[in-house]
Amino acid sequence: MIYNWLAHAHRLKYDNTLVLAMDRELYADLIQRREAAFDNSALLNQWNTTCLQRHIQAVRMERHLGIAALVANGISVLHAEATAIFLHDVIPVLRAQPADVDMLFQRDDWPMDPVRQMGTAVNTGLIFYRSTKRTAVVRFILDAIRRGLIE
Structure with missing residues (x-):
């Protein structure tokens, strides 16, 4: 699935991609193909041994x-899981957003607690973070992680 995602990203000339590889074999293959990747296998291996x-x-x-x-370092980020395939260039849409839009999220209807409280939930498979107000955006991300609201 990630190779399909990369093919679409390259076709659109999204050359500053970074893949978070969940296993060492995928990471090694991506590096061999000269794709930017981060090896996250140690954390996954820890979970596999404990299932905590x-x-x-x-x-x-x-x-x-x-x-x-x-x-935090002034880089705006478009985060997409491998299931979010770009068929068309989304950068013009992101750039066209009003200046006061700091974050764009994909809506979801699960989990139900946020839906009941706010009328929607967030699917973290597709998110855009603008770095203009980086302190507030970073605080939001870290607060969400601390509260366990991510996914």
């Missing part, structure tokens, strides 16, 4: 910590 909820949360939240670090 906190370990799988660490696996899943690592990407959000990385995003927070990029935004």
